[in-house]
Amino acid sequence: MKKNADIPQLIASITKVMTAIIAIEHGNLKDKVKISQEAVLAEGSSIYLIENEWMSLEDLLYGLMLRSGNDAAIAIAEHIGGSVEGFVYLMNEKATWLGLEQSSFANPHGLDAKDHYSTSKDIARLMRYAMENATFAEINQTKTYLSESRTYHWHNKNKLLTNYYQYTIGGKTGYTKAAGRTLVSVAEKDETQLIAVTINDPNDWFDHMRLYEWGFEQAGQLDLVTYAEINDDNQPTFIESVYYYLKKMVGL
């Protein structure tokens, strides 16, 4: 591993950003999905699926992203990938394609596993990619949702979106005892969109708000310290960075 590289860590349910974008890209939202016993028996957060019931892929995606349903993650994986293992293969293929060099996926829900890890930088890159998909962005910014097969609403667990920070336009929470609290979020102010990721952060709501307040102050300014830190192959080139900042300065 290169010097000063990120250390891959457990990431818990922010994994579901990858699950959702793959499902959106490979599936039809109107597909009806039959819920398996394996999905129903998934540990952790749940949308209380019932074995053999049918639910649309669209509803499962809302259950996945708003309620962090692990049962929804398994059902989606089985539908899109043919099996959980098949879907995990797609996840790792997508990670490779996106250049997420320090990420590995072992399941679609993010529960702790030896070969399931990522870094804050890789998750930020993943979220940046996912937010370019209009369907993902729409689901991701939904505060409450009523499934056609339920009589009660699902409320988004992302409190930055629902309560704390008015500029939030999306995000995904995560928690396991081993991973700690994980959070990826997106905020927009004055036509600038920022993405924040924290891993193992007991104060994640507060920290994301502080990062955004600071980040929006910096946005549009020529941040030399920041530029000095941009030196790996996946970052914009120097010319791209200068063009970007000049564009911001003249208000384009």
Add this chain to the structure above:
Amino acid sequence: MKKQIYNQVGLAILIIFASIINVKPVEAKPMVSAEQAILIDQESGIILYEKKCGYSTVDCKYH
């Protein structure tokens, strides 16, 4: 190696350019209690803030 040299030269030009147009100084970065944290610009992908632990000799709890 070649890319690094280009980046260094580019950075020097950028500093000169910034000093000419009198850019506002960078404000103090926020302290974050996360083990890893990052803030990026969605449009450009530029990293505005990053905290990573593991190889640092300083306390990683706060940055």
